[in-house]
Each structure stands twice: as C-alpha cells, then as structure tokens.
Amino acid sequence: MRTFLYPGASGHCVQRPAVVPRPPFRSVPFRPVSKWRLHMTTIKLNNYYPHLTECVTLEVSEEIAVTLSIGGRMCDSYKRRKRDHDECSLDGTPGFEADVTYPPLTPEEIMELAEDHAALYAALDRLPPVQARRVYAHYILGRSKTGIARAENVTENAVRDSISRGMEKLKILLGNLR
Template identity: 70%
Template sequence: MKTIILNNYYPHLTERVMLEVSDEIAVTLSIGGRLCDSYKRRKREHDECSLDSTPGFEADVTFSPLTPEQVLEDRENRAALYAAIGQLPPVQARRVYAHYILGISRADLARAEGVGISRISGSIDRGLLNLKNILENPI
C-alpha cells in the first residue's frame, strides 16, 4: 500500500488529505500525472493554444471555406498563370517556375545550374516583368 496526497490530484481541496491506495492505483495515478505533464510541456514547446479560450480568436487562426466562385476564380487565375509561364523563354520559365512554384532558392538554382546568383536573379526578375506584361496585355 502506498500513501498519496489527494491535493496533488484535486487542487481545489482546501485541506491536505492523505489516502492509502493499492500499488496498482498508485502506478496508474503516476502514469496519468506523467502523461499530463508531458502534454503540458509539448503544448508549451509548440505554442499550442485552445480555440475556445478567447472569443473571436478563431477568426485570426482559421480560414473560412472558399465559396464556389472563389474556387472557380482561383482555377482561372492559376490556368492564366501557367499559360503565361508557358509564353516565357524556356530558361526564364524554368527559373521562375522553380523559384516561385517549387520554392527553390535562388542560391540553390545557381548552384544546380552552375551559374552565378546574379544571373539567376536577373533572369527571374526579367521573367517576372515579362509575366506582368503578358498578364496585363493578353494577346
């Protein structure tokens, strides 16, 4: 038999209460306490928060579902963007696509192609200007 202090498990108790419990119950309570502590630590380390804590907080961290019109507009914009990228010179198209769509850094692109970063940056910047002209003035 082990003696536990109930105040550790029930903090609302005002006076100190000690209770003898069987070994199995003591082990179960100990495991539950460790799980609770590890959850609190993980919550603190990953900046986890409850959406129920502050009224109006949900709107800051969640996205409302897209309407059918927004989905259609997104598809049309994406199709226009890919068509415009297809009209760029091949090198510019490849570099703009790799940097902005695939998320590859300019330094990694330069290393992969064996050229300087300034050449990659210039090509991407010219590609963006060409994209702007293509999208603003469709043929």
C-alpha cells in the same frame, strides 16, 4: 487470473473470475453483465462547440468526457501561449483565431482561383524556357536563387537577372489578360 467486476445481489460490485460458468440452456441468451451500468457524465455541447445557439446537454461515458476535457485544456493552453507571447490576430472574428480557422471557399472563389492558375501557367508557357524554369523553381517550388544557381552551374547574378526579366514579362502578359 483475470477478474471482472459484476454487480452483486446487494447492488455493490463483486470481483469474480473472468471465466463465468454458463447456465443450463435457455431460450433467452445469457448476459452476465445485464445489470451493469457504465458511469455516465452529462456534458454541455456548447462548451465544446461555441457556434451552437441553443443549450444542448448530452450524456456520455467518462472516457469521452475525459478526452473532451483534455482537448479543451489543450485549446486553453494554446490561447494562453498566444497571449503570453504577444501573438494575436486583429482581423479574426471574436472567439476564433484567423490562423486556425479558414472559412471554406465559395464556388465563385474556386472558379476564380482555377482561372488565375490557368492564366499563370499559360503566361509561364510563353516565357523562354530558361526564364520559365527559374521563375517556376523560385516562386512556385520555393527554391532559393542560390540553390537554382548551384543546380544549373551558373552565377547567382545570372539567375537573379533571369528571374527579374521573367517577372517583368509575366507582369506584361498577365496585365494584358485583365
């Protein structure tokens, strides 16, 4: 039989069966745990959000406090591993690692990226089909030159030469656009 803890008359917790008999009809709904209070913990949000400028305290349940502390410990262990294995970023802002945080792109940067992608694909369209396919597979899809050669049943040198000639033509085509 399941049991629950309820506040007793003296304020201490009393173990009672899960089935609580309902009292006779009342106009107010019956709430058997109305005096029961969850254990709350006060936390400082500045410990979890370092970008906050003012001290903010918040009262949360113990479960949330434990979850936040686990996340903090995971972050500390990540920083410790980075330090112990001599991994650091010199171009990051203090308190943040450059490989973890990426600032959002500005609308101008988004437009420039879209224009660059459009120019790149337009230049790829102007290449011969074999060169375009091989350059696309190697640089955009990330396939190896050996894998491309095996897939097309040609020698690896033929793929290397084709890709290098395609890159030279792309350099000329994209150089004319700028």
